[in-house]
Amino acid sequence: MALRQTPLTCSGHTRPVVDLAFSGITPYGYFLISACKDGKPMLRQGDTGDWIGTFLGHKGAVWGATLNKDATKAATAAADFTAKVWDAVSGDELMTLAHKHIVKTVDFTQDSNYLLTGGQDKLLRIYDLNKPEAEPKEISGHTSGIKKALWCSEDKQILSADDKTVRLWDQATMTEVKSLNFNMSVSSMEYIPEGEILVITYGRSIAFHSAVSLDPIKSFEAPATINSASLHPEKEFLVAGGEDFKLYKYDYNSGEELESYKGHFGPIHCVRFSPDGELYASGSEDGTLRLWQTVVGKTYGLWKCVLPEEDSGELAKPKISFPETTEEELEEIASENSDSIYSSTPEVKA
């Protein structure tokens, strides 16, 4: 009896989810932050999707969100012309960094000492988080709004994407080292430190480049416009999602499409693998985040495989079951925000 993917829907946002990021693996597990147009980014436990808290303070849509490696700090980029740094344990706002236009992207260095920001003012800014009052270092050169900026090469270089270019900068000299030009709008960028790989999506293409030389490695075409893609930590798979509301999983080596999933009710804006590669998360225009298993049927997080032997001879049926539940019904259950799936009306003893 084959098993099919049960995505876990994380509700709570009321507007489109436009960005998401995982932390590294910490002694407390790993964590997930989501950026939403409702201005209220949320922190969740990474392996279960359980809500931990909401960062309150932004006065506009939050376009970018990130966590530092040990998930002690969070940073967000918003349409209120600020980037904010938060204590990810208490939820308190630590710093507000004023910008001159909408901020779209934020990224911590490995040691969490510096924050990189970028946005519609076309400038890359580097803030020293130990000296928040000091003016940030500014790098100019982009000719259109910056969509994504990432530290790379052990934080010695910066990768940034605007509408039609991806540029590599040297941090120390603040000069451009190399650039790539595209005919179509670049929709997303992901940097994989192990192996120095850059994942870029534009149009229906998912392209892989060397993060050091920007030379192309390979690229795949998807059936629809792709907004975001992510490469598995072991580089066996990649996942991508976009305008047709579907998530695609490909074999990285052969380019073969392995699986595709419907489930979201709107375009997918962001997709990322967890740091242990066991699941991937997608954020959509429909306001939800969904968690998907990399290996369908494996016991991990909230997914629990019930084997036929454990059921004493009966056909493997889910014990806490939604065997006939459609996606829509799962949606309804999820939106009730309650733990108990079955309503526990106490029995009245006459």
Place this chain on the structure above:
Amino acid sequence: MQTPLTIPVPVLRLPRGPDGSSRGFAPDGRRALLKPEVPEIQESPVVQESLESQEQRARAILRERYLRSLLAMAGRQVSFTLHEGVHVTAHFGATDLDVANFYVSQLQTPIGVQAEALLRCSDIIAYTFKP
């Protein structure tokens, strides 16, 4: 899309959503120990958590951290210090429920490499790995 006979992967429950009344970051959450201790001088009718339940909570948190360290170790190269000054390295696989045995592979011993092995916890003095 026609689906052949398949059943959805069972789940224990759905992810918990926001509670609607607060911004979260529960003060007694799993990362509570990371926050600096705030001395409670002024608060009067605060029910002091009994020493016992404080200790129990700390035990639970430490146990969870230990279990997560085992998870992080899976598949990695680990160096074990055994009795009589013996050091071996191996790829860590798993432990059993009581953490009485460590299942390892490619165990490098002074007398050769063992493809699969069980190390008894009582034989291990210490182990170390880089995540």
